[in-house]
Amino acid sequence: MTDTAPTELSPMFELLTGFSRELREAGIPVSLSENIDAMEAVQHIPLEDRDALKYALAATMVKHDSHWRAFETVFEVYFSLRGKEYGIASDEEGEEGSDNVDMDGMGNQPGRGDGSGGSQMSPEELAEMLYQALMRGDDAMMRAIARQSVQRFAGMEPGRPVGGTYYLYRTLRNLDLDGVLDRLMEQAREKAPDPGLTPLEERLERDEFEARIDKLKKEVEAEIRRRLVADRGVEAMAKTLRKPLPEDVDFMHASREEMANLRKAIYPLTRKLAVRLARKRRHGRKGPLDFRNTVRHSLSYGGVPAEPKFKYPRPAKPEIFVIADISGSVAAFARFTLHLVYAISNQFSKVRSFVFIDGLDEVTSYFEGVDDISEAVHRVNTEADVVWVDGHSDYGHAFEVFWERYGKEVGPKTTVLILGDARNNYHASQAWIIQEINKRARSTFWLNPEPKSYWDTGDSIVGEYGAHCDGTFEVRNLRQLEGFVENLA
Amino acid sequence: MDHRFESVPAVRQGLADINYLADEGIAGVVYLADRLQKPILVEGPAGTGKTQLAKSVAEMMGARLIRLQCYEGLDESKALFEWNYKKQLLRIQAERNAEGTWTDIEEDIFSEDFLLTRPLLEAISATEPVVLLIDEIDRVEIETEALLLEILSDYQVSIPELGTVTAQQIPMVFLTSNNTRELSEALKRRCLFLHIDYPDMDREKEIVLTKVPGITETLADQVARIVRSIRQLELKKAPSVSETLDWANTLMLLNINQITAQDATETINILLKYRSDIEKAIKEFSTNQSDFAGQS
Numbered sequence: 118m119t120d121t122a123p124t125e126l127s128p129m130f131e132l133l134t135g136f137s138r139e140l141r142e143a144g145i146p147v148s149l150s151e152n153i154d155a156m157e158a159v160q161h162i163p164l165e166d167r168d169a170l171k172y173a174l175a176a177t178m179v180k181h182d183s184h185w186r187a188f189e190t191v192f193e194v195y196f197s198l199r200g201k202e203y204g205i206a207s208d209e210e211g212e213e214g215s216d217n218v219d220m221d222g223m224g225n226q227p228g229r230g231d232g233s234g235g236s237q238m239s240p241e242e243l244a245e246m247l248y249q250a251l252m253r254g255d256d257a258m259m260r261a262i263a264r265q266s267v268q269r270f271a272g273m274e275p276g277r278p279v280g281g282t283y284y285l286y287r288t289l290r291n292l293d294l295d296g297v298l299d300r301l302m303e304q305a306r307e308k309a310p311d312p313g314l315t316p317l318e319e320r321l322e323r324d325e326f327e328a329r330i331d332k333l334k335k336e337v338e339a340e341i342r343r344r345l346v347a348d349r350g351v352e353a354m355a356k357t358l359r360k361p362l363p364e365d366v367d368f369m370h371a372s373r374e375e376m377a378n379l380r381k382a383i384y385p386l387t388r389k390l391a392v393r394l395a396r397k398r399r400h401g402r403k404g405p406l407d408f409r410n411t412v413r414h415s416l417s418y419g420g421v422p423a424e425p426k427f428k429y430p431r432p433a434k435p436e437i438f439v440i441a442d443i444s445g446s447v448a449a450f451a452r453f454t455l456h457l458v459y460a461i462s463n464q465f466s467k468v469r470s471f472v473f474i475d476g477l478d479e480v481t482s483y484f485e486g487v488d489d490i491s492e493a494v495h496r497v498n499t500e501a502d503v504v505w506v507d508g509h510s511d512y513g514h515a516f517e518v519f520w521e522r523y524g525k526e527v528g529p530k531t532t533v534l535i536l537g538d539a540r541n542n543y544h545a546s547q548a549w550i551i552q553e554i555n556k557r558a559r560s561t562f563w564l565n566p567e568p569k570s571y572w573d574t575g576d577s578i579v580g581e582y583g584a585h586c587d588g589t590f591e592v593r594n595l596r597q598l599e600g601f602v603e604n605l606a
Numbered sequence: 607m608d609h610r611f612e613s614v615p616a617v618r619q620g621l622a623d624i625n626y627l628a629d630e631g632i633a634g635v636v637y638l639a640d641r642l643q644k645p646i647l648v649e650g651p652a653g654t655g656k657t658q659l660a661k662s663v664a665e666m667m668g669a670r671l672i673r674l675q676c677y678e679g680l681d682e683s684k685a686l687f688e689w690n691y692k693k694q695l696l697r698i699q700a701e702r703n704a705e706g707t708w709t710d711i712e713e714d715i716f717s718e719d720f721l722l723t724r725p726l727l728e729a730i731s732a733t734e735p736v737v738l739l740i741d742e743i744d745r746v747e748i749e750t751e752a753l754l755l756e757i758l759s760d761y762q763v764s765i766p767e768l769g770t771v772t773a774q775q776i777p778m779v780f781l782t783s784n785n786t787r788e789l790s791e792a793l794k795r796r797c798l799f800l801h802i803d804y805p806d807m808d809r810e811k812e813i814v815l816t817k818v819p820g821i822t823e824t825l826a827d828q829v830a831r832i833v834r835s836i837r838q839l840e841l842k843k844a845p846s847v848s849e850t851l852d853w854a855n856t857l858m859l860l861n862i863n864q865i866t867a868q869d870a871t872e873t874i875n876i877l878l879k880y881r882s883d884i885e886k887a888i889k890e891f892s893t894n895q896s897d898f899a900g901q902s
Contacts, residue, residue, distance in 0.1 A: 161638060
C-alpha cells in the first residue's frame with residue numbers, strides 16, 4: 118500500500134486542496150493539519166461511495182455543527198461533476214440540448230408545456246405523477262419528477278447570471294405544492310374512518326406530507342445545482358452558492374429561512390453566554406481578607422495563620438436598561454437583542470426594557486414570568502404603546518418620553534443599552550438627553566445594526582448620539598452580538 | 607498496528623447487534639477514528655446517545671470503558687495522576703532509621719509504586735483494550751482542556767519525576783460535549799468531529815422497535831411520528847431519544863395500542879419537561895391545523 122500511495126494521492130491531493138480552499142472561502146476555517154487528516158481519511162474509505170467521502174471530509178474538516186450546511190453546499194458543488202463514478206451526470210445528457218431550446222417559451226408561459234420534447238409528459242400528467250409520488254412517498258419517482266420539472270419550468274439558460282434561488286422559485290411556483298398539499302389532505306380526510314380525522318391525526322398526516330414535499334424541494338434544488346455546475350463550472354458556482362454562516366448572517370437583510378436559522382441559533386447562544394458569564398463572575402477575583410475565618414483556621418496550625426482566608430467576593434451585578442427601536446427596519450435586530458438580554462437576565466440584578474418607534478413604552482412586564490420569550494416578543498409587537506404620531510422613528514421624542522418618565526431611575530449601577538440605527542427622519546435629535554443619561558448611568562452603549570460605512574449618512578445621526586455614549590458598536594450579526602454581551606458583564 | 611474494524615458496514619452491524627442503531631455517518635466516523643487513530647469529539651443535543659455510543663463501542667470491542675466525567679474545577683490530580691502522598695510519607699518514615707541517602711529515598715518515593723493513576727493515565731497505561739470516554743468536556747474550564755492535548759495527540763503523559771508514559775496501545779477515545787461553550791481550536795483540531803442530532807423518523811422508529819420489547823410496528827410508527835411533530839414546535843427543550851423511549855414504554859404499560867389525542871395529552875409530561883412546552887404541545891394537538899397553518 119505504501120508503494121502505491123503517492124501516485125494515487127496526487128490527483129486526490131489536488132482535489133482536496135482545492136476543496137479546502139473553497140471551504141475557507143465559504144468562511145469555514147480549515148487548518149493545514151485538518152487538511153492533512155482529510156487526505157489520510159480518504160485513503161481509508163471506498164472512494165466511489167459518495168456518502169462515505171462526505172462523512173470522512175466532514176469529520177476531519179468541519180468542527181462546528183453550524184458550519185455543516187455551508188460544508189454540504191460546497192461539497193455538493195465541488196464533487197458533483199468529477200467524472201462518471203460519482204454517478205451524477207446521469208442519463209439526460211442527450212436531452213440537454215432540446216430543453217435549452219424550449220426554455221424561452223417556457224419562461225413566458227409558465228405551466229403550459231408545449232410538448233416540444235416528444236418524450237415529455239403534459240403538465241397535467243406531471244402534476245398527477247407528482248401527486249401520486251407524494252401520496253406514496255416514492256423516492257425514485259420524486260427524483261424523476263424533480264428532474265422533469267426543472268427541465269420544464271426553471272427556464273434555465275446557459276451562462277445567464279442568475280442565482281439558483283431564482284430557478285428554484287420558478288420551478289416551485291409551477292408545481293403549486295400548496296395546492297398539492299391541500300389535495301393530499303383532502304384525500305386523507307376522505308379516507309379516514311367515520312368520525313373523520315382528529316386534530317392530532319390530521320396534524321400527523323400533514324407533517325408526513327410536508328416532510329415529503331420538503332424532500333422533493335431538496336431534489337429540485339439538487340437538480341438545479343447540478344445543471345448550474347455543468348454550465349458554469351465548479352469555482353463560479355461555489356461562489357454564487359456561498360451563503361454566510363449563521364453567526365455571520367446580517368440581521369437587517371436576513372431571508373425568512375435565515376431568520377428561522379437565527380432563531381434556532383439564539384437559544385444555544387444564550388445558554389453558552391449564561392454559562393460563561395456565571396463562570397466569569399465566580400473566577401479570578403479574591404475578596405478582602407476574612408480575619409475571623411483565618412484565625413479559626415489557624416487553630417489547626419497551632420495558632421499560626423498559615424492559610425489566609427478571603428471573603429467570598431460579591432461582584433456587583435449590573436442593572437440593565439435596554440431601549441430598543443422596534444420600527445420596521447431594525448425590528449429583527451431589536452428582537453434578537455431582547456431575546457438575548459432576557460435569556461441571560463439572571464446574570465443581571467435587574468433588567469428593564471423599553472421599546473419605541475416615535476413614542477416609547479416600558480415592556481419589562483411582558484417578559485416577567487414568561488417561559489416563552491417569542492410569545493413575549495409577540496406581545497411587545499402587538500400591545501406596546503409605541504406609536505405617538507405616525508409610526509416613523511423619532512429618536513428625539515422617544516428619548517424625551519424616556520427621560521421624563523424613567524430618567525430618575527437611571528442610577529450609578531445602571532448600564533443603558535440603546536439599540537437602533539439612529540435614522541431619525543430629520544427630527545430633532547435631543548442628544549442632550551443621552552448626555553444626561555450617561556451622566557447618571559454607569560455606562561451607556563449604543564448598538565447599531567447598520568454597517569459602519571452607512572453611519573452618519575442621510576438621516577442617520579448616530580455620531581451625534583454616540584458622542585455622549587461610552588461606545589457605539591456595529592452589531593449586525595450574532596457573532597458581534599455575542600462578543601458585545603460577553604464584554605458587558 | 608491491526609485495525610479493529612473491517613469496514614463501515616461492519617461497524618454498523620456490530621453496533622446494531624448490541625442494539626445501538628448507528629446511521630451511516632456515525633458508523634463511518636467510528637471506523638475512521640480507528641483507522642486514523644484519532645479521538646472523536648461527539649456533539650449534539652442532550653439525550654441523543656452520545657455517551658451511549660462510547661459505551662456501545664466498548665461493548666462491541668469487548669473493551670473496558672474508562673470514563674472521565676468532567677466538571678468545573680476538574681484538575682490534573684483528578685484527571686491524570688497524583689502522587690500518593692500518605693504512602694510517600696510512610697515510606698520516608700520507615701526509611702528514617704535505615705541506611706541510605708536522601709537521593710535513594712527520593713528516587714524511591716517518586717516511582718510508579720507511589721503513583722495514583724487517574725482515568726487518563728489509566729487509559730494510557732492499560733495493556734488490555736480500553737475505550738476512554740471523556741464525558742461533557744465542555745464543563746471544564748478552557749485552561750483545563752490543555753491537560754488533554756498531550757494525551758489526545760500523542761497518546762502519552764509526561765510526569766515530571768518519572769518521564770513520559772507512552773501508550774501500550776492506542777485506545778479509542780470519545781469526547782462528548784453539549785456545546786455550552788466553544789472548545790478550543792487546539793482540541794478540535796486533534797479530533798474527528800461527529801454531530802449526533804435527533805434521528806430522522808425512520809431511524810427513531812427502528813430505535814423504538816429495538817429498545818422497547820414487544821411494541822407493535824404501528825405503535826412504534828405512531829410514536830415516532832408524534833415525536834417528530836413535537837420536535838417541529840418551538841420548544842425550550844425538544845424531546846430526546848431517551849424520552850421517546852420512556853414514552854413508548856409508558857404507552858406499553860398502559861396497554862395503549864393506538865394513540866389518541868387524549869392519550870397523548872395525558873402522557874405528554876414524559877416527553878416534555880417544561881410546563882410551557884407541555885401547554886404548547888397540547889394546544890397544537892387539539893387545534894385544527896387549518897387554524898394556525900398561516901403562522902408557520
